[in-house]
Amino acid sequence: MLNAKSIALSIGKKQILHGVKLQAAPGQFTTIIGPNGCGKTTLLRALTGDLPYQGSVMLNERDLQQIPVTEQAALRGVLAQSTPLAFPFTVIEVVRMGLMAGTAAASPSLRKTLPFDALRRVDLTGYENRFYQELSGGEQQRVQLARVLCQMWQGTQDGAPRWLFLDEPVSSLDIAHQRDVMKIARDFADQGGGVIAVMHDLNLTAAWADHIVLMRAGEVVASGTVQQVYTSENLSRAYGCHIDMSRPPQQGLPFLHPASVGICQ
Amino acid sequence: MSMLTDASEAVASPIPPVRDRSHSARQMILILTGLLVVTSYFSLTTGAAGTSLMDALSALIHGEEISLRDKVVLWDIRLPRLAMGILVGASLAVCGALMQGLFRNPLADPGLVGVNAGAGLAAVSAIVLVGHLPMAIREATGYFLVPLAAFLGGWGTTLLLYRVATRRGQTSVATMLLAGIALGALSGAVGGILIYQANDDQLRDLTFWGMGSLAGATWLKVLVTAPVILLAISVAPFLGRGLNGLSLGEAAARHIGINVQRVKRLSILSVAAATGAAVAATGGIGFIGIVVPHLLRLAIGPDHRYLLPNAALLGAILLLISDMISRVIIAPAELPIGIVTAVLGSPVFLWILLRRRGVLDM
Numbered sequence: 001m002l003n004a005k006s007i008a009l010s011i012g013k014k015q016i017l018h019g020v021k022l023q024a025a026p027g028q029f030t031t032i033i034g035p036n037g038c039g040k041t042t043l044l045r046a047l048t049g050d051l052p053y054q055g056s057v058m059l060n061e062r063d064l065q066q067i068p069v070t071e072q073a074a075l076r077g078v079l080a081q082s083t084p085l086a087f088p089f090t091v092i093e094v095v096r097m098g099l100m101a102g103t104a105a106a107s108p109s110l111r112k113t114l115p116f117d118a119l120r121r122v123d124l125t126g127y128e129n130r131f132y133q134e135l136s137g138g139e140q141q142r143v144q145l146a147r148v149l150c151q152m153w154q155g156t157q158d159g160a161p162r163w164l165f166l167d168e169p170v171s172s173l174d175i176a177h178q179r180d181v182m183k184i185a186r187d188f189a190d191q192g193g194g195v196i197a198v199m200h201d202l203n204l205t206a207a208w209a210d211h212i213v214l215m216r217a218g219e220v221v222a223s224g225t226v227q228q229v230y231t232s233e234n235l236s237r238a239y240g241c242h243i244d245m246s247r248p249p250q251q252g253l254p255f256l257h258p259a260s261v262g263i264c265q
Numbered sequence: 266m267s268m269l270t271d272a273s274e275a276v277a278s279p280i281p282p283v284r285d286r287s288h289s290a291r292q293m294i295l296i297l298t299g300l301l302v303v304t305s306y307f308s309l310t311t312g313a314a315g316t317s318l319m320d321a322l323s324a325l326i327h328g329e330e331i332s333l334r335d336k337v338v339l340w341d342i343r344l345p346r347l348a349m350g351i352l353v354g355a356s357l358a359v360c361g362a363l364m365q366g367l368f369r370n371p372l373a374d375p376g377l378v379g380v381n382a383g384a385g386l387a388a389v390s391a392i393v394l395v396g397h398l399p400m401a402i403r404e405a406t407g408y409f410l411v412p413l414a415a416f417l418g419g420w421g422t423t424l425l426l427y428r429v430a431t432r433r434g435q436t437s438v439a440t441m442l443l444a445g446i447a448l449g450a451l452s453g454a455v456g457g458i459l460i461y462q463a464n465d466d467q468l469r470d471l472t473f474w475g476m477g478s479l480a481g482a483t484w485l486k487v488l489v490t491a492p493v494i495l496l497a498i499s500v501a502p503f504l505g506r507g508l509n510g511l512s513l514g515e516a517a518a519r520h521i522g523i524n525v526q527r528v529k530r531l532s533i534l535s536v537a538a539a540t541g542a543a544v545a546a547t548g549g550i551g552f553i554g555i556v557v558p559h560l561l562r563l564a565i566g567p568d569h570r571y572l573l574p575n576a577a578l579l580g581a582i583l584l585l586i587s588d589m590i591s592r593v594i595i596a597p598a599e600l601p602i603g604i605v606t607a608v609l610g611s612p613v614f615l616w617i618l619l620r621r622r623g624v625l626d627m
Contacts, residue, residue: 073520074522087369087512089512090286097509097513129284149269
């Protein structure tokens with residue numbers, strides 16, 4: 001279980017988060033949505049221990065701040081929005097960095113094959129010897145996801161759930177790879193792991209997520225299932241413009257047609 | 266079963282052929298070790314004293330008696346000079362690689378960002394102002410005063426630089442380079458004041474600090490310098506993995522289990538100690554720290570686990586070669602070695618800049 005209570009966080013003099021409460025269960029795909037600058041990424045960075053926060057974050061019933069860095073690495077993987085590299089590493093060298101932690105339980109033969117399995121999973125087989133710095137933004141993002149998958153190669157370890165934190169994992173991907181990445185997150189949750197992703201695409205979120213946290217100006221304004229959160233009222237209030245929900249007959253999911261978005265206030 | 270393996274792919278797929286640069290990196294260690302031995306031999310037999318030393322050396326190896334003159338030249342001049350060259354060359358190159366890994370930038374170098382200048386200024390201050398120091402300090406430090414001052418100067422400059430360039434855990438490369446220029450200029454200005462204060466003997470020492478030289482290496486200097494440099498360099502192998510992780514950025518390094526703070530502290534401490542000791546022993550010698558790691562990255566890739574030991578070897582080799590050039594090019598006089606490394610290194614540095622033009626505009 002991930003249990004964050006009264007998370008407050010300031011950057012400089014500006015307070016970004018105002019007492020945020022968030023619960024995420026293993027086995028579930030949780031997404032954080034909201035307008036630009038509402039504090040989604042900041043919240044994620046607090047949950048991964050990157051930014052000092054006030055309040056408490058309990059990860060698997062342990063205080064995050066009390067868990068040593070190496071243990072945290074065995075417990076959760078993090079994918080940032082983008083990861084520029086300083087030196088000319090090849091793709092396979094980057095993916096193997098995921099083996100530094102979290103795979104202590106993996107056998108030597110598994111450690112050998114994991115990077116290749118991870119690359120196949122993100123559809124980058126054949127890219128092993130390419131230089132990371134020469135790839136497109138979307139390809140780099142998938143290489144980093146493969147690195148994270150190397151680290152979090154299974155959803156649980158010794159019965160305890162492991163966690164994936166993804167910051168806008170599909171923002172630079174084409175539609176086919178968006179679907180791949182959502183499926184990876186879904187599979188991880190189905191294996192007993194927990195996924196927390198910051199998302200911008202509301203339709204993708206509706207199609208894949210179990211639990212949705214809607215934020216506005218550093219506060220959570222709604223959370224629950226897609227049916228509970230995706231109301232015209234909730235979304236219009238959070239994004240500051242009129243939003244109409246429609247329901248295409250196929251799956252009965254709420255669907256947001258981009259053309260239906262009104263002029264922002 | 267791992268989520269990475271689908272049931273449909275139960276039969277393990279063969280691992281595709283992958284260029285393994287770690288293999289050639291390990292071979293490179295052997296090649297460079299061999300090259301260092303060869304270079305050391307030529308370093309011992311090159312110089313104003315003539316080629317008779319080749320015979321002397323072979324006589325020595327065969328256990329025969331050699332003349333007192335040859336003995337003095339070999340044992341008291343060439344050997345300590347060789348030892349100092351290896352120590353300082355290795356130190357400069359490893360410190361360059363450490364600093365580049367730490368700042369995540371292939372252009373970072375203790376010489377470029379003013380650490381050498383800080384260490385040199387402290388050493389120069391110690392030389393010129395020694396008469397003004399309390400007797401107790403002079404007696405307590407003795408011969409170690411200048412190296413100690415250089416060490417503290419290098420350390421202080423590194424810490425100051427890091428503080429100035431780091432904000433909220435993010436180190437700005439542009440700020441670091443500009444702060445380095447500012448610190449270098451400040452060192453130059455203070456150095457100028459000291460030159461006015463200096464007497465003739467001190468002036469000669471000051472020139473030596475400015476351009477660097479392996480001449481004047483004695484066994485005593487080697488014995489004082491070696492422990493500091495060897496200790497600092499011996500930390501490097503433990504930093505390889507951490508610096509690799511750090512090339513993903515500080516947050517991502519932490520996410521994969523790297524104790525970032527520890528890697529940073531150990532790197533800074535090593536760079537400050539080794540640069541301070543090297544500058545104290547031989548003055549400011551530039552460009553080895555940039556050129557060596559860059560050439561090695563082209564040859565064996567950026568993996569710091571192999572880059573650091575190879576840098577130590579190639580740094581030693583390049584400094585010995587530069588030293589030989591400095592000894593023979595205007596023989597029987599000697600050119601300061603810093604001039605040779607600058608002439609050899611600055612074109613390479615420009616070449617790196619040109620290759621990275623797009624990346625630097627950030």
